[in-house]
Amino acid sequence: MATTLTLHPDRALPADPATRGLARRIHAHTAALPLVSMHGHVEAQVLADDVPFGDPAALLVTPDHYVTRMLVSQGVAPHELGVRGPGDPATGPREIWRTFCTHWNLFRGTPSRFWLEHELVEVFGVDVRPGAGTADQIFDRITAVIGDPAFRPRALLDRFGIEVLATTDPATARLEHHAKLAADGYGQRVIPTFRPDALVHLGRPSWRADAALLAEVSGIDTGSYDGYLEALRARRAAFVEAGALATDHGHLGTDTTPLSRTDASTIYRDALAGDVSAQEADAFAGHMLHAMAGMSRDDGLVMQLHPGVLRDHHEAAFGAYGPDRGWDIPVHTEYTRSLRPLLNDFGTDPGFRVILFTVDETSYSRELAPLAGVYPSVRLGAPWWFLDSPHAMRRFRESATETAGFHNTSGFVDDTRAFASIPARHDLSRRIDAGYLASLVVEHRLDEDEAFETATDLAYHLPKRAYAPRG
Amino acid sequence: MATTLTLHPDRALPADPATRGLARRIHAHTAALPLVSMHGHVEAQVLADDVPFGDPAALLVTPDHYVTRMLVSQGVAPHELGVRGPGDPATGPREIWRTFCTHWNLFRGTPSRFWLEHELVEVFGVDVRPGAGTADQIFDRITAVIGDPAFRPRALLDRFGIEVLATTDPATARLEHHAKLAADGYGQRVIPTFRPDALVHLGRPSWRADAALLAEVSGIDTGSYDGYLEALRARRAAFVEAGALATDHGHLGTDTTPLSRTDASTIYRDALAGDVSAQEADAFAGHMLHAMAGMSRDDGLVMQLHPGVLRDHHEAAFGAYGPDRGWDIPVHTEYTRSLRPLLNDFGTDPGFRVILFTVDETSYSRELAPLAGVYPSVRLGAPWWFLDSPHAMRRFRESATETAGFHNTSGFVDDTRAFASIPARHDLSRRIDAGYLASLVVEHRLDEDEAFETATDLAYHLPKRAYAPRG
């Protein structure tokens, strides 16, 4: 059945008519605000080179783990989606696209559905619902659109109204794409984020290579723990120089217990010798969160903590397809005890800022809102990953606001890999916040002028403030 | 105060008028679908012998732990409800029924209230609210109804529109009632489910007797671990032969770490000798979940996992009244790490299917939906036990759908012990799903035709598919 595809102006707004009417006005008030994208995974090279996007499958299906995981969960083989392991056959873009459209029904009730509809209609001008019978027509339409120079990445940056876009870059990145962007006048607009994960997890097979690369890029010998710290500081300085505002840390746990310099040095030396236990590696990773907090206090980079995801749950899938293919699964995550060492040392320091994210929403009302509601250095990050969805965003506001208020949250952070979905994600967030604020007004818990002001804060001012340099 | 008792056609539908109007239409679309009861605890003998039900208390009060636990929590003695321990006096059915009716107010806001109202009105034609003043009148009415041949179990199977009813049977069950049902033409309609719990928990006092019974029933010597596995396989084959589609596993934890054959054999041998530690018994139970997954892959039985309940919390109550009397209490349950060994080995195998249930709803958005949303072998079971209630079912949809979609859930599974409550439970589930789907449409997140189709999937097609033989 082919059906028209349109975006209803009231989508994702509350059902109650009075609430919806006000939510519509609040959303209208924020809909045209610039997009502040303080955390995400768009590659800097995409904007540095400004080359046209590839085919519809390469743009919307193959790299989007939200999409591929859903299709895989219903029996589609990864290679049918362009996710190839060793020995897998190649699949053409049109065939991938047909597979995707044929399974459109799987996305009912998911945020992917919301984002994709927004992209198809708003960005590509598609007006029919994806399905087996419309796949080719939509494929051709998108193909035509992305051939247009107005669809080049830099043009979209303007069209989308993106005021600032932060990329996420390994600590060892040479930042040459950011240098090119700066040379082209995009230095304030596309900024790097310092992500040292590969360097602090001593147990990873690639660690020694990464430590060597750190030495090479920084020009500082990482053969000792002191040199390693110095090299990290040097890289942070280079990131600051390139416009970075933040670091990003993706640990499984949230332990932040510092080690003595002697213990840290010993573990580091043993790791260089290839002789480190899992327990020592974990202790060192927790220690480094504490050490990085100290560096943040010194250089003003805002610390982002994204814990609680067990990466690459299925080992064979990881072996065949590599990371970030949808096989990462959250775990129960503890914050109150784990963050205590870090917060005792830096949590009230005016020079320090940490933004806490979670994929364990049980921690919102129990731990994260109480922490953010008293520690001046803590902000509570926007709902992340699996929680960046209508119901989950609403639960976040309902669980966190009563203890943390609005001003101790980060405002919206899109965290996207899919450049073309950035406007859809901001729009959805603004709609959910408009609905929440409208509910507060309709229940006479907030005045209307306050709701409008807060909506602007959440969409624009709070992320700007949360990531502003400290000190 | 005597008050009339009626069922409002809009019960359990959302309050918002636009949402309710659509929900009413969606519910009407599924209300007459056959009932697919893929998991429950009705005794096969009830249908094999097709004898009339007993008195109202024996039908609706004494065996229903939802009912007795609530009355006990407010100071009613178990024997007043027909739950007798050693030395307890007997209580007559009419007296039990009066106690129950007098405490009708305790069930306000509970699903028991919803189910019981449905049964009283729809099945028994009662039209007054239970209370001290109406107890006898209702008792007499039900007594009259259940004397009618049209109220025999097999007649009700037709009247209720039950297409298939799965019982739950110990692995050592001889399945003679199912044989009789098959001989009478009910072989496809009333099917057994293989539940081996008693055989895999080596630490239980009854284990050695159960292992001996397994040998007797299977005709295979269970004096060694290999024989034990062979006997289990033989019983599974007998269940498959008798029409079984699934196994059921009710562990406290969810560990699935396999042991080496040597270690498993040693623990098994020690257990036979009566010398097994609690830790070894736990390790063996976890190992057997992994082993059973392998057997499911081989014989196509769908694996149901129901973990996380600490059984018989109050030891004296267990001693006096036995199991399943309402003294089982959930615990925090971990899935991501615990299931990793099992899912690494079988989670992408086309021949394997596991349905995960929980009574710890914190795991929906954090672990279960992310797992079901990528592993093709995993389905997320319907809200179970304490969570099979209006608000909890709604929370399930709101927490799980955005990551797992609808198609990675099992559809409704009633899990009832109370035969006469089966229609009520399916009706409530269909109402909650209708309300949820209507909300998505009214919020313009789903089209109307999709909502109707999805409602039918959830009520009928998904449970059929989830329990369909694999491989």
Place this chain on the structure above:
Amino acid sequence: MATTLTLHPDRALPADPATRGLARRIHAHTAALPLVSMHGHVEAQVLADDVPFGDPAALLVTPDHYVTRMLVSQGVAPHELGVRGPGDPATGPREIWRTFCTHWNLFRGTPSRFWLEHELVEVFGVDVRPGAGTADQIFDRITAVIGDPAFRPRALLDRFGIEVLATTDPATARLEHHAKLAADGYGQRVIPTFRPDALVHLGRPSWRADAALLAEVSGIDTGSYDGYLEALRARRAAFVEAGALATDHGHLGTDTTPLSRTDASTIYRDALAGDVSAQEADAFAGHMLHAMAGMSRDDGLVMQLHPGVLRDHHEAAFGAYGPDRGWDIPVHTEYTRSLRPLLNDFGTDPGFRVILFTVDETSYSRELAPLAGVYPSVRLGAPWWFLDSPHAMRRFRESATETAGFHNTSGFVDDTRAFASIPARHDLSRRIDAGYLASLVVEHRLDEDEAFETATDLAYHLPKRAYAPRG
């Protein structure tokens, strides 16, 4: 911008018009009921001495950790709020008040906002919104009001309609203020609560001093474990004599495993000698919960358990400002296994009553409602602390009612430190319950007469019953 401040009659009621209309009528039905304040932290001395309240800052800002923590989280220094550490400058009341009013926007969406608005309008007759421009005007207005004799504590007790007010008092309190209140005819109206925490945590630096004080106050030698128990029993008897109905226990964990008398005696002796490990101290604290349950069974005092808060998370803040300043953070809390020893021994005893509170709302549907829904001795306490807020109270009803019903909950317990906020807290709770009950009626899950009766139960009868002497 100065704006008027009013209280809307429909505040905190559901948005849906039909639901709101009924909720309004249910709320009206309970609005004038007396306030039953069975647990709180108002000082008995305030009522015994009946002296006028101080200035607005001392009344509404400095002692309210909900307020100060929010301001501190946004960079206000504690001393600017009158919370002074060593070396901090003094800040005048008017200046504190200005700081508070200037940051009024921080409280958007919080229960503090709801309570404070209620107090400002209802109690003090303020009619402008707090802000930089209105701070002085409001300060002057409140100053004038609290100078009026009609604003003395005992006058407010009448004006607020408080039928009974329980204070919380250390086990070593001499209860002289309660004696004075009794002499003045307030003996049944202002009652103490027995809180022995300082005496059961052997690892606290102050423990030996507290044990010595216990000996002094009780006149019983606490040099042995037996003497210590006898002294505790004597103090409980003194509290009973002074009108106490309950004890209160604020442990971090919920372990209730009893020790043998020998082991308990040994640990106690070692603690007196200053030689106790953290592990032994924890075991002793858990043991004492069990022992106190036994004493409750004997003397009829209702046991209140408030676990799961890590106190004084920030050590430097604790060092500077002391306890109860907003630096307490919840942790994940386990009940099912932890309470099993206590409930096995006392959970079905007609002489015992325990009320369980939590700040970990994940336990409502998983553990607390299932426990309260079967153990006759257990009641589930009202949402506590961070959860005493509109959304969280609603979540409590939606998560707990379906398994525990209404009658296994405690009814509302305000737990306030701020005397003037007691009516606001009861009013908010009654509104949320009215909204929840109205939803059940509108969804045809409850009859209207039942909703009215249940609303009265929750506001008045249930707390009276939950705290009524047992045995």
